[in-house]
Amino acid sequence: MKMKIYLSALILFVFAFTSCNDDDDATAPEQAQLNIVETASGTDALSSLVAALAKSDESPNSDLITALSGTGPFTVFAPTNDAFTALFNSLEGYSSLADFDTEEEKALLATILKYHVIEGAAVASSDLTDGQVVTTLQGEEITINLNNGVFITDASEVDAQVVSADVEATNGIVHVINKVLLPQTVIDAINLGTLVDVVVASDALTVLEAAVIKAGLADTLSSDGPFTVFAPTDAAFVALLDMLGDDYNSLEDFDTEGELELLKNILLYHVIPAKVLSTDLAAGEVGTALAGNSIEVVDKDGTFVLSDASDVNATISIVDIMASNGIAHVIDKVLLPQAAVDFIASQQPNIVELAIATNDLSLLVGALQQADAGLVDLLGTDGPFTVFAPTNDAFAALLDELGDDYNELADFDTEDEKEMLATILKYHVIAGSAAYSTDLSNDQMITTAQGEDVTVNLTGGVFIQDATDTDAEVTTADVMAKNGVVHIIDKVLLPQEIVDALQPNIVELAIATDDLSLLVTALQQADAGLVELLGTEGPFTVFAPTNDAFAALLNDLGDDYTSLADFDTEEEKTLLENILKYHVVSGAAVMSTDLTDGQVVATALEQNITINLTGGVFITDATGNDAQVTAADVAASNGVVHIIDRVLMPDTH
Structure with a gap:
């Protein structure tokens, strides 16, 4: 009962x-x-x-x-x-x-x-x-x-x-x-079996079993102990073989005396000569059966992971499997002592060799060669480096953005253009460290070899923020190289230096904007050097009237002014020049967020305009009439443009 x-x-x-x-x-x-x-x-x-x-x-x-x-x-x-x-x-x-x-x-x-x-x-x-x-x-x-x-x-x-x-x-x-x-x-x-029996009995540890036998450690792990074994899964060993490259497809490829000794040392690195239960784990260094080599138990968000000589931690997936001579914990990665890390590195290509061997990075290789700035030689040195490597599609998208003058990387053929390309490429390189994805943190700022920072964004994936408004996504992370690590990204990163250089100046911006064609015509018709002035470094703030605004002005002026070509006398050209100068603020690029209600702003004509922020952004001219800003903060390389719906009129008396 x-x-x-x-x-x-x-x-x-x-x-x-x-x-x-x-x-x-x-x-x-x-x-x-x-x-x-x-x-x-x-x-x-x-x-x-x-x-x-x-x-x-x-x-x-x-x-x-x-x-x-x-x-x-x-x-x-x-x-x-x-x-x-x-x-x-x-x-x-x-x-x-x-x-x-x-x-x-x-x-x-x-x-x-x-x-x-x-x-x-x-x-x-x-x-x-x-x-x-x-x-x-x-x-x-x-x-x-x-x-x-x-x-x-x-x-x-x-x-x-x-x-x-x-x-x-x-x-x-x-x-x-x-x-x-x-x-x-x-x-x-x-009558619990030994640790070797535990491994033999597990379908998920068949490669570990074969490795223990091949390395001659079966008798050791069947002895009295006690031992703690961190047991890598079959998938963990497959990942290790992948890292070693084409010469290592199975354990059978460990066939030289040096390779067998390395395998034995890797396995000993998984053994602690004491019984350590999961409840006994604590953050800190733990000595292993491989003399002079320790692993580190790391507290990560309330759970323990294992850190070895590599940059990737191992996660414990199953704990406290009992044996007569100790205990086993299953882990998802083969732990690597420094000797193994060095050996793996010796088998890897360097970053340049890796890029050459990767079809989808052929344009990156072409860019490194075209820049002709010693970057190929640099990325072939010991490093370490972290490289964010744009795909071929990413470079193709950049060329499209640059316009008809850049159909291929060979079009970067002048010294200035090659220097620009080198600047872009350096912005993808972190010198002095091999930063794996697990080392990155949200909002982390990293200084590049170009000198500017990129920012890490881990919301919904791994993204790299540059000076533009579009993030690059890491599509393939942690590609190991002999001298660092590569993360493949889907966009070419652009530093602020290049963003500024690629932006049109105010005149170029106006020429490229259909609704400002009459403003361009007015600048040319005034024939007062304004086109040349607004093509200089500045900075300038320009309140740019639309075509409709100029049409309304011509209509207000009467039948004698049917087009801007009618400003053809010296006196009329001077009037047009003064009107245009009244739309220009020299010495500052004033964003809309910098404006305050009632602010008085001096123009290049040395007459003031007044800011009115009631119900929008309005500019009050000398006649007391307002022009509304219909498109604010259009950035140019030498300033900022605010598009307005009315031509501002100065005091012409």
């Missing part, structure tokens, strides 16, 4: 866990409706627990489901599916519940499950005390540890953490835990 009650309580716990999560917005807690067995059956994360109960009840001597559906009360510590997966990984010969197929093994499973049940009380997490010893339904004890959380210590000395507490059921309470608890009876019965 006790066993039946135990099983019911466990299932009810799982279901209650789901129900509590769904009712987060309720103003008052609802009374549990399901027993422990029903609760577990309704919770996806506890499906392995439910299956384990059913498997144990295949034995005629077990009826845990009925037991845990009884009146109770019970307290159940319910392991998640991941906890059961970790248990199977640690047991030689057990890959799933189906392997518990003999009567003896089903009884063993029932013993494990009973060790998770407290009979006779529904104990909430708030009732637990640090160091409290509790007797389970199985008969052995567990210990409560409240140091930085709620942990349950079993006979294995690997604590289980309560990841969701106080899930209520009609016949008790459930606490979800991240590890299957093991009593001493079970530990003695299952």
